[in-house]
Amino acid sequence: MHPSNSSARIVLAFLSTAVLVGAGTGAQAQAYPNRPIHIIAPFPAGGGYDFLSRLVGAEMSKTFGQPVVVENKAGANGNIGTDAAAKSAPDGYTLLMGGNSPLALNVGLYAKLPYDPVKDFETISRVATQPNLLAAHPKVPVKTVADLVQYAKANPGRLSYASNGNGSPQHLAAEQLKRMAGIDLVHVPYKGAAPTAAALLAGEVSIAFNIILLPLPHVHAGKLTGLAVASAKRSPLAPDIPTLAELGYPIDIDTWYGLVAPAGTPKEVVAKLNAETLRILNLPELRERTRSQGIELAASTPEQFSAFLKADIAKWTQVIREFKITID
Secondary structure (H helix, E strand, O other): OOHHHHHHHHHHHHHHHHHHHHHHHHHHHHHOOOOOEEEEEOOOOOOHHHHHHHHHHHHHHHHHOOOEEEEEOOOHHHHHHHHHHHOOOOOOOEEEEEEHHHHHHHHHHOOOOOOOOOOOEEEEEEEEEEOEEEEEOOOOOOOOHHHHHHHHHHOOOOOEEEEOOOOOHHHHHHHHHHHHHOOOOEEEEOOOHHHHHHHHHHOOOOEEEEEOOOOHHHHHOOOOEEEEEOOOOOOOOOOOOOEOOOOOOOOOOOEEEEEEEEOOOOHHHHHHHHHHHHHHHOOHHHHHHHHOOOOEEOOOOHHHHHHHHHHHHHHHHHHHHHHOOOOO
16 A cells, blocks of 8 residues: 555544544533533532532532432541542532632641642533521620620630631631731631531620621521621621621621532533523522522622632632731
């Protein structure tokens, strides 16, 4: 056989294979999903990660005609569930409801993570943001943040604060307040938002930052004292409660959530998931339902979410190092 003929046949064979692979990828995207999808929520049931996973999952199953199963894989400030998602098959059948703890804050808090939030995931869409409310148990004789600071200075080490875990947004908010106000508070970490809420309500701790939907009903009922929100602006759910910034403590750390898939998930599948997530997050009835719980839905393109994630990692890694915040 002439060498040129042999080369031509090799090129034709390569092109035929490439066409078949391309066709297979397209067919895979068209067929997706043809079996149940799993969303990993890396924190316990009862908090925002779980709530939003189930909200999005229920709507997805209607469109896709497949069950969407939510798996709560809690532990290590979201690292366990996030690592499990990172190491899952990149086929669109395992997703992660990520957020600022496992995807941004932990980069600065842990010397070594078992996953890389940027390299190990494909961003699908941001999902929501939620303000954090600082509340006190009635046994603490304070009505305002100024009262709290004065009482803490007069009683160093006597007040304790709960957080949703070492290195959580609530932990960082409290540590920032401690340093800015020059007060001594004892940290008591819990495993998620719901246990933190229960601990504060039971008086196991003096104060706590938490996602607003959990402490606010008890503030309205007079069982807790609402002191401030750690956001750039006041919450429409609690317009009478000031921001910490208004009170001289520029602490702005909303809890945010976003949907991601393991790195290598086909672009067509990511695009399909993004389109469906955007449809869900723009449903008027869902917007009203979540807003009534202090959650603002926040859809985005994968590119917008990726840029936001990288900026948030850089911002909080700098803050964590500046304040020397540790997970001990």
